[in-house]
Amino acid sequence: MSGLPGGFTRERGLHLLREMLRIREFEDRCAELYGAGHIRGFLHLCDGEEAIAVGVMQVLGPDDALVSTYREHGHALARGIAMGPLLAELYGKRAGCSGGRGGSMHVFDAATRFYGGNAIVGGGLPLAVGLGLAEKLRGTRNVSACFFGEGAVAEGEFHESMNLAALWRLPVLFICENNLYAMGTALARSESQTDIRSKAAAYDVRAAAVDGMDVLAVEQAARDAVEHARAGRGPVLLEMRTYRLRAHSMFDAQLYRDKAEVEEWRKRGPLTTLTARLKSAGLLTEDDFQALLREADAEVAAAVEFATAADWEPVADLARHVYAEAVTA
Amino acid sequence: MxxxxxxxxxxxxxxxxxxxxxxxxxxxxxxxxxxxxxxxxxxxxxxxxxxxxxxxxxxxxxxxxxxxxxxxxxxxxxxxxxxxxxxxxxxxxxxxxxxxxxxxxxxxxxxxxxxxxxxxxxxxxxxxxxxxxxxxxxxxxxxxxxxxxxxxxxxxxxxxxxxxxxxxxxxxxxxxxxxxxxxxxxxxxxxxVQLEGARVHRAGSSVTLVTYGASLWRCVAAAEVLARDGIDAEIVDLRSLRPLDDATVLDSVRKTRRVVIVDEGWRTCSLAAEIGQRIVEQGFYDLDAPIARVCTEEVPIPYPKHLEDAALPGPERIVSTVRRLLGHAD
CATH class of the missing domain: 3.40.50.970 (Thiamin diphosphate (ThDP)-binding fold, Pyr/PP domains)
Known part of the structure; x- marks a missing residue:
């Protein structure tokens, strides 16, 4: 954990920290906005897991495809979906990145090839396999990456998708965010083999376990994996070991875990550790940190303003988009 | 040619x-x-x-x-x-x-x-x-x-x-x-060939048989039997099950004023139920008789042929349903 890789610059460190801070500040504000009733439905926040989203996005190109879960705000922001349309989506406004029809669990964006926001656990994995198949058949060097929690590993779709991607040597990154709890069920209460990485061996899939709280480690692992997939050598499973610092959703009283456990993990939080490392390497001052924080908060404030001012979709448009609309030239 | x-x-x-x-x-x-x-x-x-x-x-x-x-x-x-x-x-x-x-x-x-x-x-x-x-x-x-x-x-x-x-x-x-x-x-x-739209497979004037899939040919067989008695059945092949082509069905019903829906699905919550309700909503006053359905019996399909045949909406059941609807004795 200590020390920084050779050639690591202040600029690079600030960039990674800035990206993670944007997510943290956004999520914190979302919790408040939920309490105030501006965001409804289910809201799943990713505090503690920011390093995975930010680290992975550093190595994906604009033409690569992404599939995410219902805990996807961090992935969306790190991928480059603007904060205003993202928050407007959480509000259900027409200016939202999914036109307001999806909400927090269903963030979509064609411009960044962000294919959801899928709220059936494990349901996004076959999609990522298909996106990878499309890239392979089209002869590109693009990859598809899918995020999922360790709870999805118990789903048949995880096993079917790993097998299919390996069988066809598809450029798919399976990124498991192992935060130790599938909603409220601890890993050891749901898996006979809790070493998630080891499951890849059954499908002859390359795999690595990564400290998901360390953005630099995540980035390096993702870089290796993307290189492998782009070279046509098949899929990779990355088990990102992380922790969810907040509740599963806003309805979760967290009766299944000790407060002490949460506090222990908080000390290892990705923002805390990167900040400390940058400071001790002399690459970051407290003033720098405060400036980044102000910057993030200003972006969040602008997003709130955008979402608040945005229009509701007229009820007359209720039935739109059930089927594709004819493209008019 | x-x-x-x-x-x-x-x-x-x-x-x-x-x-x-x-x-x-x-x-x-x-x-x-x-x-x-x-x-x-x-x-x-x-x-x-x-x-x-x-x-x-x-x-x-x-x-x-x-x-x-x-x-x-x-x-x-x-x-x-x-x-x-x-x-x-x-x-x-x-x-x-x-x-x-x-x-x-x-x-x-x-x-x-x-x-x-x-x-x-x-x-x-x-x-x-x-x-x-x-x-x-x-x-x-x-x-x-x-x-x-x-x-x-x-x-x-x-x-x-x-x-x-x-x-x-x-x-x-x-x-x-x-x-x-x-x-x-x-x-x-x-x-x-279009994706949507029902098609009149056999024109007739006495009764409309609305159907789809394999049951189309059960209806064709039934229509041949009925024709011998002077009952001229019109057969509508739905082709598309979503969306449903209400207009073609209703046009036929307005012409014949009697309808039997033949559906290989189970009767409960069937397509036949949906189609029947649409006819009631849009053509109730054009009907001279209650809408009838011939569906698969409400059992898992059995293996022996005689029981499988009995479960399915075969031509004999279609014929007898039409006759009953038209007031003919079996």
């Missing part, structure tokens, strides 16, 4: 797939045993040799993953034709079809239409017993976001796939198992 080509429903289906593969390099076929084996019902026999392993892809027995992969490949710019062996196995992919294929376009505000075609065999009649004989078209037809069709004729077997691939939406194509060996004439050019 050359004589029309006489081919089987199986061959017509294969021709449709082959023509689609030739016409568009984005089209590929995948499913269990579609390649080396030649298709469980021999529909894709020979296609592997002609088009190669990239475009005729054998899949593992992973319905959810390969249907989902078809959806993903469609999102990625291809035009997949996914074959699920039968509707019975499609239940293992119900999550991908209902939760993903049907919702993505809407949830993404129109950004991500899903142009995937999912073919599956359906229905009973071959003594395959309860787990290989389902007719669950109504389940899929109840889902907004899906299009559901069921070709019952040789022309539709060849032409509807092309129309399905031209659609930007997910299309479920049901192929009745009992029709694969049926022979008939290829008459229409494939490009003239």
């Amino acid at each position: 050359t004589a029309p080509a006489r081919i089987t429903y199986r061959e017509a289906t294969k021709q449709g797939i082959r023509e689609a593969l030739l016409a568009d390099p984005r089209v590929f076929l995948m499913g269990e045993d579609v390649g080396k084996y030649g298709g469980c019902f021999a529909v894709s026999k020979g296609l592997l040799d002609e088009f190669g392993e990239e475009r005729i892809r054998d899949t593992p027995l992973s319905e959810s993953a390969f249907v989902g992969a078809g959806i993903g490949a469609a999102l990625g710019g291809l035009r997949p034709v996914v074959e699920v062996m039968t509707v019975n196995f499609s239940l293992l992919a119900l999550d991908q079809i209902v939760n993903t294929a049907a919702t993505l376009c809407h949830m993404s505000g129109g950004q991500f239409p899903v142009p995937v075609v999912i073919r599956m065999a359906t229905g009973a009649g071959r003594q395959l017993a309860a787990q290989h004989s389902h007719s669950l078209e109504a389940w899929y037809a109840s889902v907004p976001g899906l299009r559901v069709v069921e070709p019952a004729t040789i022309d539709d077997a060849r032409g509807m796939l092309r129309a399905a691939l031209a659609s930007p939406d997910p299309v479920i194509v049901f192929e009745p198992i009992s029709l694969y060996n049926m022979e008939g004439d290829l008459t229409a050019a494939a490009e003239n």
Whole structure:
């Protein structure tokens, strides 16, 4: 954990920290906005897991495809979906990145090839396999990456998708965010083999376990994996070991875990550790940190303003988009 | 004029797939045993040799993953034709079809239409017993976001796939198992076959038989029997089960004023129930008699032939229902 890789610059460190801070500040504000009733439905926040989203996005190109879960705000922001349309989506406004029809669990964006926001656990994995198949058949060097929690590993779709991607040597990154709890069920209460990485061996899939709280480690692992997939050598499973610092959703009283456990993990939080490392390497001052924080908060404030001012979709448009609309030239 | 080509429903289906593969390099076929084996019902026999392993892809027995992969490949710019062996196995992919294929376009505000075609065999009649004989078209037809069709004729077997691939939406194509060996004439050019719209298969004036799929031919057989008694049945082949073509059904009902709906699905919550209700809503005062239904009996399909026949909406039940409706003694 200590020390920084050779050639690591202040600029690079600030960039990674800035990206993670944007997510943290956004999520914190979302919790408040939920309490105030501006965001409804289910809201799943990713505090503690920011390093995975930010680290992975550093190595994906604009033409690569992404599939995410219902805990996807961090992935969306790190991928480059603007904060205003993202928050407007959480509000259900027409200016939202999914036109307001999806909400927090269903963030979509064609411009960044962000294919959801899928709220059936494990349901996004076959999609990522298909996106990878499309890239392979089209002869590109693009990859598809899918995020999922360790709870999805118990789903048949995880096993079917790993097998299919390996069988066809598809450029798919399976990124498991192992935060130790599938909603409220601890890993050891749901898996006979809790070493998630080891499951890849059954499908002859390359795999690595990564400290998901360390953005630099995540980035390096993702870089290796993307290189492998782009070279046509098949899929990779990355088990990102992380922790969810907040509740599963806003309805979760967290009766299944000790407060002490949460506090222990908080000390290892990705923002805390990167900040400390940058400071001790002399690459970051407290003033720098405060400036980044102000910057993030200003972006969040602008997003709130955008979402608040945005229009509701007229009820007359209720039935739109059930089927594709004819493209008019 | 050359004589029309006489081919089987199986061959017509294969021709449709082959023509689609030739016409568009984005089209590929995948499913269990579609390649080396030649298709469980021999529909894709020979296609592997002609088009190669990239475009005729054998899949593992992973319905959810390969249907989902078809959806993903469609999102990625291809035009997949996914074959699920039968509707019975499609239940293992119900999550991908209902939760993903049907919702993505809407949830993404129109950004991500899903142009995937999912073919599956359906229905009973071959003594395959309860787990290989389902007719669950109504389940899929109840889902907004899906299009559901069921070709019952040789022309539709060849032409509807092309129309399905031209659609930007997910299309479920049901192929009745009992029709694969049926022979008939290829008459229409494939490009003239539409995805939507019901079709009057037999014009008549005494009663309307509304049906789809394999039951079309049960109705044809029944109509021949009824004709001997001077009962002139009109038969409407729905072709598309979502959306339903109310206008064609209602036009026929207004003409004959009597209707029997023949549906291989179970009666409860059936397509027959939906169609009957639509007729009541839009044509109640045009009716001279209550709407009647001939559906599959509410039992899992049994194995022995005499019991399977008794469960299905066969011609005899259609004939007796029509006679009763018209006040004729059996």
